[in-house]
Amino acid sequence: MDKGWGVVIVAAGRGTRMGTTESKQFLLLQDKPVFIHTLEVFAVLDEIREMVLVTGTADVERCQDWVKEYQLDSRVRVIPGGKERQHSVHKGLEALGTDWVLVHDGVRPFVNHEQIKGCMAAAIAGGGAAVLAVPVKDTIKQVNAEGVVTATPDRSSLWSIQTPQAFRLSSLLSAYESAEQDGFLGTDDAMLAERQGMSVKVVEGNYTNIKLTTPEDLKYAAFLLGGEKKR
Numbered sequence: 001m002d003k004g005w006g007v008v009i010v011a012a013g014r015g016t017r018m019g020t021t022e023s024k025q026f027l028l029l030q031d032k033p034v035f036i037h038t039l040e041v042f043a044v045l046d047e048i049r050e051m052v053l054v055t056g057t058a059d060v061e062r063c064q065d066w067v068k069e070y071q072l073d074s075r076v077r078v079i080p081g082g083k084e085r086q087h088s089v090h091k092g093l094e095a096l097g098t099d100w101v102l103v104h105d106g107v108r109p110f111v112n113h114e115q116i117k118g119c120m121a122a123a124i125a126g127g128g129a130a131v132l133a134v135p136v137k138d139t140i141k142q143v144n145a146e147g148v149v150t151a152t153p154d155r156s157s158l159w160s161i162q163t164p165q166a167f168r169l170s171s172l173l174s175a176y177e178s179a180e181q182d183g184f185l186g187t188d189d190a191m192l193a194e195r196q197g198m199s200v201k202v203v204e205g206n207y208t209n210i211k212l213t214t215p216e217d218l219k220y221a222a223f224l225l226g227g228e229k230k231r
């Protein structure tokens with residue numbers, strides 16, 4: 001029997017680049033914590049059977065309270081994460097019992113259903129792995145430690161990688177176990193799958209699926225939410 005899709009939403013980071021006292025996933029956007037906006041996008045999708053929110057050990061209780069307040073408690077389990085994003089994702093994967101998994105950053109609240117479903121479909125149709133991404137808009141330069149340009153890679157093959165990232169759960173778990181054994185630390189989930197030789201399909205997403213990383217992202221997020229309200 002097909003055990004369907006699970007989602008791991010990671011929200012156990014410290015948000016050092018945001019520079020706020022409160023971790024960025026708990027900042028309020030229109031009076032609602034950022035990670036709740038994110039959970040709400042996934043929670044209404046029928047395809048999703050299990051949802052796990054991974055957060056800091058000290059934040060598990062207050063996240064459970066928020067999840068209850070926004071009536072997501074029948075859909076979302078809250079578990080403690082780890083030191084790096086990769087450790088948090090790994091714990092989330094181990095908590096799932098589905099065949100497929102979407103991994104998503106708790107601080108990417110503007111992902112939409114079309115993008116999520118596109119990513120799921122591409123993973124199933126292709127080699128079992130797919131990521132959302134957008135083509136880079138700028139010319140990218142490789143620069144050495146002295147601040148001198150060493151190369152200008154061909155922009156037509158460069159993409160900015162986003163989440164969600166979709167995988168067959170058993171394959172991603174093996175990739176995570178192998179990375180841990182080898183002491184390999186990646187910045188996204190696909191990197192771990194790539195080193196196992198898996199083919200990762202890129203699905204063109206949307207430039208508004210931003211990750212809240214630095215303070216100016218909050219202003220853009222408020223602008224995007226204002227637009228959503230008017231629709």
Ligand SMILES: Nc1ccn([C@@H]2O[C@H](COP(=O)(O)OP(=O)(O)OP(=O)(O)O)[C@@H](O)[C@H]2O)c(=O)n1
Pocket residue numbers: 010011012013014015016017018025054081082083084085086088089105106107108211212213
């Ligand atoms: N140990 C960690 C680190 C990160 N994350 C999550 O991974 C996502 C993307 O990471 P990033 O934007 O780098 O978040 P932070 O690590 O919080 O930010 P920074 O690097 O600025 O400290 C975020 O939702 C973050 O909460 C996580 O669950 N566990």
Ligand SMILES: C[C@](O)(CO)[C@H](O)COP(=O)(O)O
Pocket residue numbers: 085105161162163187188189211213
């Ligand atoms: C997974 C990710 O969102 C893909 O863009 C990203 O890599 C997360 O972490 P980072 O530390 O901001 O690179």
